[in-house]
Amino acid sequence: MAAIDNPxxxxxxxxxxxxxxxxxLDLEEGGSIPDCHLAVATFGTLxxxxxxxxxxxxxxxxxxxxxxEQYIGEGHALDPxxxxxxxxxxxxxxxxxxxxxxxxxxxxxxxxxxxKVRIGDDVVAQERxxxxxFGIETLQLVTGGSMGAQQTYEWAVRFPDxxxxxxxxxxxxxxxxxxxxxxxxxxxxxTSDPGFHGGEYTSxxxxxxxxxxHARIWGVMGFSTEFWKQKVYTGLGFEDMDAFLAGFLQxxxxxxxxxxxxxxxxxxxxGDVARHTGGDLAAALGRITAKTFVLxxxxxxxxxxxxxVTEQAHIKGSELRVINDVxxxxxxxxxxxxxxxxxxxxLKELLDTPVS
Amino acid sequence: MAAIDNPxxxxxxxxxxxxxxxxxLDLEEGGSIPDCHLAVATFGTLxxxxxxxxxxxxxxxxxxxxxxEQYIGEGHALDPxxxxxxxxxxxxxxxxxxxxxxxxxxxxxxxxxxxKVRIGDDVVAQERxxxxxFGIETLQLVTGGSMGAQQTYEWAVRFPDxxxxxxxxxxxxxxxxxxxxxxxxxxxxxTSDPGFHGGEYTSxxxxxxxxxxHARIWGVMGFSTEFWKQKVYTGLGFEDMDAFLAGFLQxxxxxxxxxxxxxxxxxxxxGDVARHTGGDLAAALGRITAKTFVLxxxxxxxxxxxxxVTEQAHIKGSELRVINDVxxxxxxxxxxxxxxxxxxxxLKELLDTPVS
Numbered sequence: 001m002a003a004i005d006n007p008x009x010x011x012x013x014x015x016x017x018x019x020x021x022x023x024x025l026d027l028e029e030g031g032s033i034p035d036c037h038l039a040v041a042t043f044g045t046l047x048x049x050x051x052x053x054x055x056x057x058x059x060x061x062x063x064x065x066x067x068x069e070q071y072i073g074e075g076h077a078l079d080p081x082x083x084x085x086x087x088x089x090x091x092x093x094x095x096x097x098x099x100x101x102x103x104x105x106x107x108x109x110x111x112x113x114x115x116k117v118r119i120g121d122d123v124v125a126q127e128r129x130x131x132x133x134f135g136i137e138t139l140q141l142v143t144g145g146s147m148g149a150q151q152t153y154e155w156a157v158r159f160p161d162x163x164x165x166x167x168x169x170x171x172x173x174x175x176x177x178x179x180x181x182x183x184x185x186x187x188x189x190x191t192s193d194p195g196f197h198g199g200e201y202t203s204x205x206x207x208x209x210x211x212x213x214h215a216r217i218w219g220v221m222g223f224s225t226e227f228w229k230q231k232v233y234t235g236l237g238f239e240d241m242d243a244f245l246a247g248f249l250q251x252x253x254x255x256x257x258x259x260x261x262x263x264x265x266x267x268x269x270x271g272d273v274a275r276h277t278g279g280d281l282a283a284a285l286g287r288i289t290a291k292t293f294v295l296x297x298x299x300x301x302x303x304x305x306x307x308x309v310t311e312q313a314h315i316k317g318s319e320l321r322v323i324n325d326v327x328x329x330x331x332x333x334x335x336x337x338x339x340x341x342x343x344x345x346x347l348k349e350l351l352d353t354p355v356s
Numbered sequence: 357m358a359a360i361d362n363p364x365x366x367x368x369x370x371x372x373x374x375x376x377x378x379x380x381l382d383l384e385e386g387g388s389i390p391d392c393h394l395a396v397a398t399f400g401t402l403x404x405x406x407x408x409x410x411x412x413x414x415x416x417x418x419x420x421x422x423x424x425e426q427y428i429g430e431g432h433a434l435d436p437x438x439x440x441x442x443x444x445x446x447x448x449x450x451x452x453x454x455x456x457x458x459x460x461x462x463x464x465x466x467x468x469x470x471x472k473v474r475i476g477d478d479v480v481a482q483e484r485x486x487x488x489x490f491g492i493e494t495l496q497l498v499t500g501g502s503m504g505a506q507q508t509y510e511w512a513v514r515f516p517d518x519x520x521x522x523x524x525x526x527x528x529x530x531x532x533x534x535x536x537x538x539x540x541x542x543x544x545x546x547t548s549d550p551g552f553h554g555g556e557y558t559s560x561x562x563x564x565x566x567x568x569x570h571a572r573i574w575g576v577m578g579f580s581t582e583f584w585k586q587k588v589y590t591g592l593g594f595e596d597m598d599a600f601l602a603g604f605l606q607x608x609x610x611x612x613x614x615x616x617x618x619x620x621x622x623x624x625x626x627g628d629v630a631r632h633t634g635g636d637l638a639a640a641l642g643r644i645t646a647k648t649f650v651l652x653x654x655x656x657x658x659x660x661x662x663x664x665v666t667e668q669a670h671i672k673g674s675e676l677r678v679i680n681d682v683x684x685x686x687x688x689x690x691x692x693x694x695x696x697x698x699x700x701x702x703l704k705e706l707l708d709t710p711v712s
Contacts, residue, residue, distance in 0.1 A: 177597045178584040182576045188569050194550060213544050220538045221576065225660050228534040241533045301657065304581050 003103055003110040006204060008255040009094040014065045017041040017095065022128050029116040035105035038129055039064065039095035041087045043072050044080030046134060053136045054078060055126065056087040057144035057151035059171075059332060060264050061256060063089050070334035077347030083140065088126045090147065091117045092263030099199070099259030111259055112199030119147070119271045123154040127162070138162055141351060142290070145169040145332040146303070147264065150271035156288040157273040164355045166290040167347055170297045170329055173311050174281050175271040182221060182302050183269045189213040190258050199259050207258045214261070215253040219245055224299035224328035232326060236335060285314035292318040293350045295343070299328040321346050359458055359466040362560060364611040365450040370421045373397040373451065378484050385472040391461035394485055395420065395451035397443045399428050400436030402490060409492045410434060411482065412443040413500035413507035415527075415688060416620050417612060419445050426690035433703030439496065444482045446503065447473045448619030455555070455615035467615055468555030475503070475627045479510040483518070494518055497707060498646070501525040501688040502659070503620065506627035512644040513629040520711045522646040523703055526653045526685055529667050530637050531627040538577060538658050539625045545569040546614050555615050563614045570617070571609040575601055580655035580684035588682060592691060641670035648674040649706045651699070655684040677702045 011017070017039045025036035041064035046053060056067055056078070064087035072078040078085050089095040092114070097106060099114035109115060130136040142155045142163050149171025156166040157173070172179075190196060193210025201207055219241075227233075233244035253261075277283040292315050296308040305322060312320045323342050325331030334340050367373070373395045381392035397420035402409060412423055412434070420443035428434040434441050445451040448470070453462060455470035465471060486492040498511045498519050505527025512522040513529070528535075546552060549566025557563055575597075583589075589600035609617075633639040648671050652664040661678060668676045679698050681687030690696050 176581065176585055177587075178576070178581045181572060181584070181597065181601075185569070185573050185576055188572070189545075192548060192565065192569060209548065213541070213548060216537060216544070217541050217573075220534070220541055225532065225534045225658065225663065228537070229532055229663070231533075241537065245537075302581065307581065307585070 031115040039089040043085040046084040057148040059146035100257035143167040160289040163290040166292040169295040211254040222330040387471045395445040399441040402440040413504040415502035456613035499523040516645040519646040522648040525651040567610040578686040
């Protein structure tokens with residue numbers, strides 16, 4: 001029995017996926033998850049030589065499902081007729097072990113007792129699962145957006161021998177102070193709701209007001225000023241800004257579990273590959289041997305292009321490839337018809353680039 | 357006796373100013389302020405011909421004091437040895453008639469009972485005061501930043517014959533949807549605080565948590581991402597982001613009255629000169645006869661340059677003059693030593709431009 005039975009985190013909304021236990025996961029910040037489960041969705045067939053695997057990680061509030069719906073398929077760069085594509089949901093995202101579903105051996109970690117998990121913990125867990133469950137030792141590509149970009153960088157720095165190519169989209173290797181503050185503001189929208197009760201609510205519905213405020217803050221920063229100016233949402237069938245908020249952004253987030261969102265946000269705030277090199281970001285990025293395309297979105301308000309540029313300069317042989325999307329950061333949802341063709345073109349070129 | 361005795365709104369923090377009654381002010385949204393008082397600070401001497409007056413309006417949370425400290429003086433474009441400079445504090449800013457100080461004839465408007473006031477009401481009140489109290493019928497320049505830019509546009513559209521020159525800084529004539537949402541998020545940080553009690557708190561200290569959250573949201577949007585990246589605050593004597601928030605941004609806003617801030621925010625959300633022309637923005641801006649310099653700040657995250665560009669195109673003979681400041685919108689505080697020289701250069705050139 002889940003600590004909280006939230007129907008959003010089910011096959012109904014997230015299609016087929018497996019829950020795979022990787023056993024005990026010791027955490028960077030101390031403590032451990034006694035029986036860490038990761039939700040895994042795969043596409044395509046692993047070759048006998050196990051040399052056609054691609055790994056995709058998930059972003060804040062996201063799961064594997066958006067990749068299934070938008071990023072993966074014949075005609076896309078992430079083509080399951082050619083590659084074995086594995087998506088592992090990040091810890092805390094509500095499908096993998098998370099505050100709201102910690103039960104059984106993890107029951108002591110339920111709700112507000114959930115431990116602090118870092119990007120590095122996710123990547124350690126993902127590497128173990130890929131190796132022990134699938135026998136995968138080499139990845140043709142690691143990619144992901146936003147927090148998925150954080151995980152992509154962590155993979156490329158921590159396991160350089162395993163990552164042939166890397167494509168971080170709209171996210172940085174070292175989280176910025178501005179992003180830390182932005183995420184703090186998002187967290188406070190939730191935790192300030194009296195219904196949050198220090199994380200010991202009995203249903204996410206009790207925190208609805210806070211979750212709605214959190215959604216509206218995403219409305220300010222997640223899309224670009226130009227998205228609102230051009231009323232892009234009318235093309236998505238919404239009459240005005242309020243209809244778009246009420247019909248899309250608010251219900252998207254209010255379905256979710258507050259503690260789960262907070263666990264991901266704490267992790268997001270502290271994404272930083274320089275932990276491996278005593279704070280030296282250039283040295284950490286210098287460890288990357290993967291052929292890397294850095295893919296910012298031009299209208300992103302909190303992962304701006306220039307923050308990607310300064311990091312990309314430290315990655316040997318890397319290239320900056322800017323994605324144009326008036327949606328800004330939430331262009332990642334791939335609702336703009338011009339978005340996926342750009343992503344596909346970049347990932348295809350990257351996958352077609354020979355590497356040693 | 358004030359409805360709430362908040363020591364921030366006093367001469368101790370705002371220097372010399374006069375409170376001038378303009379009598380009853382009927383409001384655009386209906387209702388009226390029975391005895392509207394406006395706080396007025398003046399600099400310099402009005403010429404006998406009354407032809408050397410400059411009018412400056414105030415921004416959200418601001419008063420005349422920032423202009424006294426940073427913008428006005430010999431060597432500045434706003435030179436009191438040459439011009440008679442009048443600053444009128446906007447209604448709701450805590451010095452002019454505002455929710456927290458509504459008493460006497462205005463007692464029925466106290467706190468949550470304060471009526472909805474629009475930018476147009478301010479400008480009507482300001483014009484009356486300048487005419488009746490000082491006998492001023494012509495302004496050599498109207499200027500202001502942010503909500504002060506909204507008032508500047510309102511002046512230039514509503515009283516084209518009275519405004520010789522206009523210099524809106526970091527603000528638009530028609531508020532955008534994105535800004536509306538941003539302000540909504542700011543408002544909700546305050547109103548969601550249980551201590552707010554629907555506006556019927558007995559001290560702003562009861563709403564401190566909400567005011568602090570509101571301050572941190574300003575931290576996300578008020579400065580640029582690059583401000584945080586470059587740790588510009590260290591030049592202001594703060595060690596890190598938290599010290600800057602705790603030592604500057606939070607105390608700045610927690611001293612203020614929540615209802616006063618909300619009154620200004622409601623007004624900000626609805627700034628729109630197209631009310632005069634049935635929603636036709638181009639037609640409204642086409643009424644402007646003032647020689648106009650439009651002055652966006654390049655790193656502004658919510659009044660971006662391009663929003664100024666689209667409006668400037670409709671103003672006859674106007675010029676776009678971009679101010680460069682890594683501080684972004686809050687560059688208006690003029691703490692960057694490169695800021696005032698740019699503003700002064702633009703305003704001097706504008707004041708030196710002959711007009712009919």
